[in-house]
Amino acid sequence: xxxxxxxxxxxxxxxxxxxxxxxxxxxxxxxxxxxxxxxxxxxxxxxxxxxxxxxxxxxxxxxxxxxxxxxxxxxxxxxxxxxxxxxxxxxxxxxxxxxxxxxxxxxxxxxxxxxxxxxxxxxxxxxxxxxxxxxxxxxxxxxxxxxxxxxxxxxxxxxxxxxxxxxxxxxxxxxxxxxxxxxxxxxxxxxxxxxxxxxxxxxxxxxxxxxxxxxxxxxxxxxxxxxxxxxxxxxxxxxxxxxxxxxxxxxxxxxxxxxxxxxxxxxxxxxxxxxxxxxxxxxxxxxxxxxxxxxxxxxxxxxxxxxxxxxxxxxxxxxxxxxxxxxxxxxxxxxxxxxxxxxxxxxxxxxxxxxxxxxxxxxxxxxxxxxxxxxxxxxxxxxxxxxxxxxxxxx
Numbered sequence: 001x002x003x004x005x006x007x008x009x010x011x012x013x014x015x016x017x018x019x020x021x022x023x024x025x026x027x028x029x030x031x032x033x034x035x036x037x038x039x040x041x042x043x044x045x046x047x048x049x050x051x052x053x054x055x056x057x058x059x060x061x062x063x064x065x066x067x068x069x070x071x072x073x074x075x076x077x078x079x080x081x082x083x084x085x086x087x088x089x090x091x092x093x094x095x096x097x098x099x100x101x102x103x104x105x106x107x108x109x110x111x112x113x114x115x116x117x118x119x120x121x122x123x124x125x126x127x128x129x130x131x132x133x134x135x136x137x138x139x140x141x142x143x144x145x146x147x148x149x150x151x152x153x154x155x156x157x158x159x160x161x162x163x164x165x166x167x168x169x170x171x172x173x174x175x176x177x178x179x180x181x182x183x184x185x186x187x188x189x190x191x192x193x194x195x196x197x198x199x200x201x202x203x204x205x206x207x208x209x210x211x212x213x214x215x216x217x218x219x220x221x222x223x224x225x226x227x228x229x230x231x232x233x234x235x236x237x238x239x240x241x242x243x244x245x246x247x248x249x250x251x252x253x254x255x256x257x258x259x260x261x262x263x264x265x266x267x268x269x270x271x272x273x274x275x276x277x278x279x280x281x282x283x284x285x286x287x288x289x290x291x292x293x294x295x296x297x298x299x300x301x302x303x304x305x306x307x308x309x310x311x312x313x314x315x316x317x318x319x320x321x322x323x324x325x326x327x328x329x330x331x332x333x334x335x336x337x338x339x340x341x342x343x344x345x346x347x348x349x350x351x352x353x354x355x356x357x358x359x360x361x362x363x364x365x366x367x368x369x370x371x372x373x374x375x376x377x378x379x380x381x382x383x384x385x386x387x388x389x390x391x392x393x394x395x
Contacts, residue, residue: 002126005070007134010058013039013074020069024121027153028290031117031298032267033110039074041259047252048111053079057106059135061127070127073120075135076111077104077144083251085114085336086150086170086353091366095145100359102145106135109150112251114172114336115298116151116351125159132163140358147356157352165354166367169377171384173341174349175317175332177324180391186328193321193345201343201389208310209318215308217275219319224261224268232257235270235303238282242303252301269297271319273304273311280306283315287329296331297324317344339384348384 010016018036025034032038042048043056055077061070080103081088095102108119120128139147149160157167177186180196187193194202222231236254243250260268267289273281281304287297302316317334324332334346342348355370357363 002130004064005127005130006062006064007131008060008062009138010056010060012056013043013058016058016060016069016072021072021121024069024072024123025118026123027118028292028294029117029153029296030288031110031115031296032264032286032288033113033115033298034074034118034121035264035267037263038110038260041256041263042111045253045256045259047256048076050077053082054111055079055104059131059138061122061131061134063127069122070124071120071122071131073108073131073135074110076107076109078107079103083112084109084148084150086148086168088148088355091146091362094365095362100145105145106139106147107150108148108152113300114151115333116172117153119149119152120156120159128156128159129163132159136163136356136358139356145358145362149354151351151353154352157354160354160356163356164363165356166363166370167374168353168355168370169374170336170351170353171348171377171381172336172351173334173338173346175321175324175334175346177328177330177332186330187325190318190322190325193325196391197345197389198391201345205318205344208313211309212273212311212314215275215311217273217280217308217311217314219315220272220274221319221323222270222272224265224270227261227265227268227270229258231270231272232261234272234279235282235284235301238279238303238305239284239301240303241305269323271315271323273308273315275306275308280304280308281311281315283320285320285323287327294330295327296333297327297329298333299335313344317341317346321345342384342388345389347388347390348381350381 021036048054057075057077059075060072063070092102179185179187236257240250267286269285271283272279283302284300285297286300288295299316299320304311320332334341357366
């Protein structure tokens with residue numbers, strides 16, 4: 001290992017200065033979720049903690065002289081696999097059946113947030129490699145079963161694989177702001193977006209939007225900088241109700257949203273549905289503020305306190321797409337899972353995760369499993385692409 005590097009592990013991200021952490025974010029597709037403010041809100045609100053099974057264990061690599069942070073990764077010691085959106089319960093069961101402990105495991109991810117982006121902060125390949133080698137050594141010393149890195153950048157794949165990580169395929173659905181009439185340009189209106197779809201899907205969207213309009217539902221958009229505590233109270237009531245209606249407790253609490261509203265408002269955008277003067281649904285978008293013409297918006301949280309047919313699609317998708325068209329945002333990420341999204345103009349894209357298992361026997365078994373799963377996922381992706389609703393291929 002590099003003699004001028006030192007590895008430091010932090011049990012709380014507030015122990016690392018925000019400016020120092022954020023200075024390592026250089027890639028235009030890093031996403032706002034890797035920012036210090038977002039990860040800090042997770043910890044200070046206690047959504048992420050040892051009690052919730054997400055014990056912070058952030059890895060950093062420092063140059064000794066002069067002292068300088070060269071690389072960093074958000075890591076968590078997990079005692080379960082909830083909130084990850086990459087499912088390894090079968091692996092955990094296999095360990096248990098063989099008298100081994102799968103948990104705790106090491107996880108580098110954005111908690112409860114299935115979005116791709118930077119996981120290794122910094123732009124120093126040697127420091128990044130040193131960090132991953134240090135993490136593997138730490139896992140071995142502590143007797144942990146495995147290390148998992150969810151939805152990293154494609155450019156980091158070779159580094160992970162060189163160090164023995166296994167790739168696992170994943171599929172999400174993203175909307176792309178591309179005009180068919182004027183290739184290379186953004187769409188000019190929602191009507192132009194509808195024109196890009198085949199007749200069946202276009203008519204389906206028009207019918208869904210009409211049902212919401214017929215219910216006398218109106219929409220307002222509130223930029224993050226204009227959000228008030230009352231906006232957040234209303235949003236959280238909708239968000240919490242959505243979980244409770246499914247018999248689950250929400251991962252995120254009210255304090256978390258207060259934190260991000262206070263510390264990263266420029267990255268937020270709220271959409272409210274209002275019926276007869278009452279707010280009945282809400283959706284929260286993040287935007288990455290990328291200045292290279294490829295800005296992304298992320299549809300993260302939604303909920304409603306009243307059922308209206310197709311209100312979910314209107315609030316979480318169509319209003320978001322209209323916003324992206326207006327703001328010339330290039331890509332809208334609609335979140336994990338859900339084939340229904342392809343019928344509404346969101347196209348399948350390939351993401352992946354990387355996995356390092358310290359037991360060679362299980363590593364080989366998982367490697368064989370992932371090869372078969374990967375073939376099935378690629379076939380599934382091809383089938384989805386064959387049924388995409390876009391009139392013609394986009395270039």
